[in-house]
Amino acid sequence: MDGHRNAVEVIELQKTYRGLWGRAGVEALKGVSLTVREGEIFGLLGPNGAGKTTLIKILLGITFADHGRAYLFGQESHRVELRRLVGYLPEDYQLPEYLRAWKALDFFAKLYGLGERRAHISELLRLSGLEDRRDSKVREFSKGMRQRLALAQALLHRPKLLILDEPTAHLDPIGRKEVKDLLVQLKRDGTTILISSHVLTEIERICDRVAILHRGQLLKEGTVEELTQEKSLEDVFVELVRGAQE
Amino acid sequence: MSLCAGRKSKQIMNALAFWAIIEESWRESWARRTSIALAFIVLGLLLFFAFGVGVREVEGRPGMVTISLFGVKLRVETPAGEQTIIQQGFVIPKADFVQALEMIAVGLLIPWGILFGLFITTGLFSSMLVRGRLYLLLSKPIARWELYLARYAGGVLLVFVTTLLFCVGLLLLLWLKTGMADAGLIAAGLVVVFIFAVWYSFATLLALLTEGTGVALVATLVVWGLAGLGAWREGLRTLSPTLGSIADVLYYILPKVNDLEAIIMHLIGAGESSLSNVWFPLGTSALFAGAMLALGVYIFSRRDY
16 A cells, blocks of 8 residues: 555546436536645645536545546545545535534544544544533534534544545634644645645645646646746636636 | 454444444434434323323222223223223223233324334434535445445334333333233334334435435325225225236235234234234335335445535
């Protein structure tokens, strides 16, 4: 496992969401190929409907590709066992509102098959700034607190690959800064991070490499340095997307 | 976390995840208060019987009892219709009273217990399919078929425990009040749970297809009604051969609800003294449930979310 250089590899990935009775619907991915190397922070950029979330869902076996292949650490991504290596924070998530914070994390820890959970959960609650709310029910949490708890559930099993879909949504500036620092710390510890975000400045600051998607096509992939030699990432992004629309 | 864990430790991890889904179904049902309502109904019925119903042996007439409701002596219709009026009040044989009470219990369980159980558990199953929640579950190392079956098992276990509590509680109270206890009630309760499990397999499939509770429940009730037509096959055939054939098809495809109810009545000693074929309705109904679960798992495993 550890010999592979790529944490994620997708090859000619295609996905069309069918309409009623199998009629052709939306083409979410049109032959996207990209790689995420182990140990890097990779940014997935694109306007709404670009196919970012579909790509992530295919990697996690939540959605199935029509054509092409997707690999995690060199193995077909649909393998259930691979999810022991992956932590996922979806853009739209619903935590069990009726559970207390620590119990919610305990539930997710059990899904990962973790035996010794108590100390690790306490540590994660402390890291998430939710230590003093451990016994509060999730329904009593603000959006920002839920976001931190959702991020904590993705980190429970110390994943080798962390996939984050809009991780700083619902967070205030301090919360964003904390998440950003946490991601940098995780990278230092060897975690690979695939992050999808609309906040380009955030991506520019923390990502090693980025890919820009638009309407299911990969417009550009490269290091942040390569893409921002002459212009800011925001300008590059807007230019590429507008160019693709014309 | 590594992928290189041994086969045994993987099995333990999978079992832990499977149990976590079942456990969470229970927590959710308590949070929704529906299970609390169910527990209150069961407890209420047992308390009513414990403190509301009085049973007193008649002096000089062994095996005969008088029944009172909150101190007021009652006239009780027994299955055999036997009743003797004496100076002490209305008197019935103790065994008839026990059987009558068991019939009332079974009458509550079918259909009301099963209906309420379906109402609670189908809602629980549908709630798992809410997108944001499903994303968190599907991204965990638990196979979709395990997720589906664990959620199904959570519902069945909930109804199993409630039914068992009700039957065991009633049995104990009967024994305390009359000195008689019929273990057939427990067996009847298990068949009730079996009937529930069969219809729940169908309701979960419909909940999966419609991603809602309402349509799934209504359609399950409609099909339950159609399955009941099996009892009138001969009568329908005399009306029209086509109707008879349709009833035949429904009888052989759908769960054998009437036959299963006959088994329950037999178990509490109220039905026919002997049943010609117990295993056919049990086996074919179990096959129906198995087919519904297999279809549900197949669809769930291939669906995009």
